[in-house]
Amino acid sequence: MPNKENIEDTMYHETLPDPRGYFGLYGGRYVPETLMSTLDELENAYQEAKADPSFHQELDGLLANYVGRPTPLYFARNLSKSCGGAKIYLKREDLAHSGAHKINNTLGQALLARRMGKHRLVAETGAGQHGVATATAAALLGMECVIYMGSADMARQAPNVDRMHLLGGTVREVNTGSRTLKDAINEAIRDWVSNVRSTYYLLGSALGPHPYPLIVRDFQTVIGREAREQILAAEGHLPDLLIACVGGGSNSIGLFHPFLDDPVRMIGVEAGGRGIETGKHAARFADPRRGRLGVLHGTRTYVLQDADGQILPTHSISAGLDYPAVGPEHSYLRDQTRVKYTYATDAEALDAFHTLCRMEGIIPALESAHAVAEAIKRAPKLGPDQVIIVNLSGRGDKDLDTVIKIMEAE
């Protein structure tokens, strides 16, 4: 555990990103010129909104009465007992309206879009949760909404495709590249470049060009702020360990950020897929040969790439983690050794999925199951008075097809 002194050394979170959008070496704005002035506008609009009490009032009202916040911090007694060791608490983002943490960000950004006078939203989606959350916000605020989704993801997250349709969203199938999240982002950016004057790009993770990593983080820190208060009320002390899965990195940064100046350890869990040595994974930090500093989708960060700088196809059982780059702030936090990153394989995540279903009566998203898997590994190594908070970023209804197919095959 970091001691108090070096915690104070790392009081960076108020000042980063810097004015150019960098977290140390990571971040920035690597986009076509067409988007540069829009990003400036977005940055200004966001700073204005941030300083405007009426913006917060409206957002907080929606988070309370529409999303159902605060989400519970639930003590998973059975799981803790079975692991033997630390107390495991689950931050129940799966209970947020539309089924995942994604709604915290989409409502914030949709309100921002409206302030900017933009009434057409475009978004990418992998697991479909961000697409559903965007379509939800668009329906609520009366906006047009176009969602790009890889055809491979449309097949494996079919219920979410139906939900987007029901909510009035237009889902555009993407058939290029690996037909997953990366390719959906390419298409969403192409749409945005082509319609930039009328269209707001509602990016779904702490990724992309500045100021998106900042905006998404800020809207997601509600998770960590609530969890901090809730655990202090429940246990009378800070947690010892926070665990969250890391796709682009929004649910994890949302949980971690409000604790960065506290003596609290943190672990981000990437998708280990079929194992690091197979190359079929999405663990940017776990595979030094493939995961190297690069530029993708507007930001400088760790990217899975071949020796020639071509972006590699990724694999994960969970569509939401199946992405070759990681949010720039995570690259920075890793360099600072403030957050530790590890991975869970498909098999480990599946085991954790079933464990949580049967032990706690909670069906988690496969993404979130990666975090649960790490908690199951860690809890026995900690004492009974120690506390782990796991971010249960979403619910698993969308994954039933995937899981049941695997069960049938076994």
Next chain:
Amino acid sequence: MMDGIEHITAAFAQAKRENRAAVIPYLPLGYPQPERSLALAEAAIDGGADLLELGIPFSDPLADGPLIQQATHTALQQGITVARCLEMAKKLRKREISPPFVFMGYYNPILAYGVEEFCRGCTDAGVDGLIVPDLPPEEGKELEGACQEQGIALIYLVAPTSPPERVRLISERSQGFIYLVSVTGITGPRDQLPSDLAAFVHRVQMITDKPLAVGFGISSYPQASRVAKLADGVIVGSELLRRAQGNDGVAQVRAFVAGLRRAAIKG
């Protein structure tokens, strides 16, 4: 010996003396096969290209429309790498007469190759300039430094959405020429030029004396003619690529570039 920037500047000056806009064809290296892409590039030179833009393929070309996406995807499947692009450029350079070359490539493969090593490779291959569509001047310092060392032009793009202060920044930093993105959008042939193109070109001309080349969407002789009356260069990519696809692609490319050259009279 002239460095890259001088080579490019001279090509625009020569076209201007001939009362023409410079014709700048774009072809992705390695498409449809390595040998064939060299033959297509030679055909573009034979047709009278004033400068030649050679694409370095990237897996995720987010400023490109379907035609160039597919072509660069095919090139990657043929095993094209940055190193092979440098080799191919060098081969082309061996011809007796050859216009300036500029590479068009996204930033990540350049980073992966090593920025300085890449620029040295460009000099060695006789490449005179670079266009990196996902690298605005704010992020360009590192590559600019390496280009400067080698006398290579780093050409920045300006867009219809760029406000005056950005036009100024780009004009100051861009070397050789300035790439005007004609449309608010991605690459791909278009039936019509944007109606505000003239106003956009004038807006940039008020701020800079550097040559202005217009690209994205230009796909016919009349369009090239109109652009030539406004600007100093006409860049043609997707439409050329479309014509390069048939069996008679080499002849088509030569003829289309020659036609563009005739169309690009300033008049």
